Amino acid sequence: MRFDLPAPDPETEPFWDAARDGRLLIKRCADCGAAHFYPRPFCPACWSTAVDWEEASGQAALYTWSVVHENDLPPFGERVPYVAAVVDLAEGPRMMTNVVDCDADALTVGMALRVAYRELDESTTVPVFVPA
Amino acid sequence: MTESDELFGERRAVLSGIGQSDIGRRLYRDPLELTVDACLGAIADAGLNPTDIDGISTYPGGMENPAGFSGAGVTDVQEALRLNLSWYAGGLELPGQLGAVINAILAVSAGLARHVLCFRTVFEGSAQGTKGRAAVMPGGDSRSGGFRATGFMEWLLPFSAPSAAVWIAMFANRHFHEYGTTREQLAQIALNARRNATVNPKAIYRDPMTMDDYLSARMISSPLCLFDCDVPCDGGTAMIVSRRDTVADLRKPPIEVEAVGTAFHGRPAWDQYYDLATMACQDAGTQLWERTDLRPSDVQLAEMYDGFSFITMCWLEAMQFCGKGESGPFVEGGQRIAREGELPLNTHGGQLSAGRLHGFGFLHEACLQLWGEGGERQVPGDPEIGVACAGGGPLAGALLLTRGR
Numbered sequence: 001m002r003f004d005l006p007a008p009d010p011e012t013e014p015f016w017d018a019a020r021d022g023r024l025l026i027k028r029c030a031d032c033g034a035a036h037f038y039p040r041p042f043c044p045a046c047w048s049t050a051v052d053w054e055e056a057s058g059q060a061a062l063y064t065w066s067v068v069h070e071n072d073l074p075p076f077g078e079r080v081p082y083v084a085a086v087v088d089l090a091e092g093p094r095m096m097t098n099v100v101d102c103d104a105d106a107l108t109v110g111m112a113l114r115v116a117y118r119e120l121d122e123s124t125t126v127p128v129f130v131p132a
Numbered sequence: 133m134t135e136s137d138e139l140f141g142e143r144r145a146v147l148s149g150i151g152q153s154d155i156g157r158r159l160y161r162d163p164l165e166l167t168v169d170a171c172l173g174a175i176a177d178a179g180l181n182p183t184d185i186d187g188i189s190t191y192p193g194g195m196e197n198p199a200g201f202s203g204a205g206v207t208d209v210q211e212a213l214r215l216n217l218s219w220y221a222g223g224l225e226l227p228g229q230l231g232a233v234i235n236a237i238l239a240v241s242a243g244l245a246r247h248v249l250c251f252r253t254v255f256e257g258s259a260q261g262t263k264g265r266a267a268v269m270p271g272g273d274s275r276s277g278g279f280r281a282t283g284f285m286e287w288l289l290p291f292s293a294p295s296a297a298v299w300i301a302m303f304a305n306r307h308f309h310e311y312g313t314t315r316e317q318l319a320q321i322a323l324n325a326r327r328n329a330t331v332n333p334k335a336i337y338r339d340p341m342t343m344d345d346y347l348s349a350r351m352i353s354s355p356l357c358l359f360d361c362d363v364p365c366d367g368g369t370a371m372i373v374s375r376r377d378t379v380a381d382l383r384k385p386p387i388e389v390e391a392v393g394t395a396f397h398g399r400p401a402w403d404q405y406y407d408l409a410t411m412a413c414q415d416a417g418t419q420l421w422e423r424t425d426l427r428p429s430d431v432q433l434a435e436m437y438d439g440f441s442f443i444t445m446c447w448l449e450a451m452q453f454c455g456k457g458e459s460g461p462f463v464e465g466g467q468r469i470a471r472e473g474e475l476p477l478n479t480h481g482g483q484l485s486a487g488r489l490h491g492f493g494f495l496h497e498a499c500l501q502l503w504g505e506g507g508e509r510q511v512p513g514d515p516e517i518g519v520a521c522a523g524g525g526p527l528a529g530a531l532l533l534t535r536g537r
């Protein structure tokens with residue numbers, strides 16, 4: 001049993017398909033211009049349904065993080081220690097992710113990050129971040 | 133009834149009795165039995181009979197998963213005690229766990245019931261057994277045989293952020309960054325809880341703990357160590373909410389509900405609130421102080437959620453006992469929050485040391501202290517004004533209580 005795989009539905013499938021191809025997608029409203037995440041079929045700022053996927057720049061700033069040392073739930077226990085992080089994308093939306101390939105002692109709030117990709121299994125790849 | 137009592141309906145309600153079952157790390161007892169022990173205790177404490185009870189309110193309501201999270205729902209207790217109900221509610225989309233008690237307060241205020249039995253039972257200790265929290269699966273889609281993350285968990289689990297320990301740790305780290313808060317300051321929440329637990333015969337962990345013990349404990353999710361995380365347990369807690377005009381029927385001077393806080397402005401997701409150095413509690417706290425002429429400096433004891441120690445720090449700021457970001461210096465050294473200090477905090481040992489009764493334990497303790505029934509852990513000075521607050525992250529509900537004013 002593993003607890004790290006998503007259940008893509010018609011609304012979220014494009015995000016996961018793109019991640020597998022090495023692209024990070026967010027949604028943007030054609031009417032008011034607001035970008036949003038988690039993806040919705042309408043704009044949470046103005047409720048317009050004229051929302052579409054766009055590829056994010058992959059630039060982000062580190063908002064906060066934690067070094068996870070212990071977790072009972074598989075497969076997370078096998079990955080410790082790792083860095084769970086909340087990042088602010090350059091486009092505005094905030095997302096939960098991981099910072100990889102970086103010494104935890106070198107992490108600082110606000111540090112510039114860029115997107116990278118980690119394969120969870122043959123069907124799922126997640127956007128993660130590395131120092132820019 | 134004064135004009136402001138008309139305006140603030142919670143003042144038509146009082147707390148009239150409390151009850152608690154045996155509490156243990158793993159009792160392996162029928163959770164309904166624990167629930168009934170607590171409920172009958174609360175009814176008797178109020179000087180009432182089960183036939184007087186015409187309402188039930190509970191959190192989170194009956195549910196199977198995660199195992200141990202809900203020991204009984206509304207219908208379980210309605211059936212067990214053969215109650216005739218005028219009003220009832222059970223659920224978890226509420227302003228924190230104590231939102232169920234606030235529901236009861238609103239029901240008696242509205243005249244739908246006279247005496248509402250409120251309860252919460254957990255048996256997470258037994259359900260997890262020796263396997264830890266891994267024995268307790270999060271909700272998700274398992275149609276394909278394996279687990280698949282759905283809803284908001286679709287944006288957390290694939291990113292290796294599987295539990296409140298990880299989310300709250302990130303909140304704490306942001307607070308450390310913004311305000312210079314330290315582990316030694318955060319430790320005071322855990323050390324204070326343990327000091328109080330040593331004189332609570334029902335507490336799970338009663339051995340003294342030192343700063344060295346705290347600092348050398350293993351890290352779970354930085355900056356939170358083992359002693360920043362509450363302890364799963366088994367136990368039931370109950371209280372009776374009565375209409376104020378029933379006071380003549382009650383055994384004890386009632387505890388009055390001066391004000392409640394239930395507000396939450398902003399995105400209700402663990403990673404999406406605009407300021408992750410706090411969360412829903414700041415809105416609930418702000419609202420509560422808008423509903424009373426009392427001030428934070430009037431409060432003589434505070435029982436505030438500590439599912440993780442950092443959540444109590446958030447509540448100290450949210451309830452305006454200190455300024456935003458100032459909870460670290462506020463608790464520094466621990467004297468201020470000790471039983472003899474200016475704001476006695478989590479006088480039973482909190483969930484960190486007394487066990488994860490999940491919110492209801494704080495209200496139980498606030499009532500106990502205001503009634504002067506704290507025994508060896510009684511706050512000195514005959515306290516008359518206290519707060520009980522529960523919930524972390526996107527969950528928050530707060531009550532300001534008075535006795536004998």
Ligand SMILES: [Zn+2]
Pocket residue numbers: 029030031032033034043044045046047048
């Ligand atoms: Zn829009």
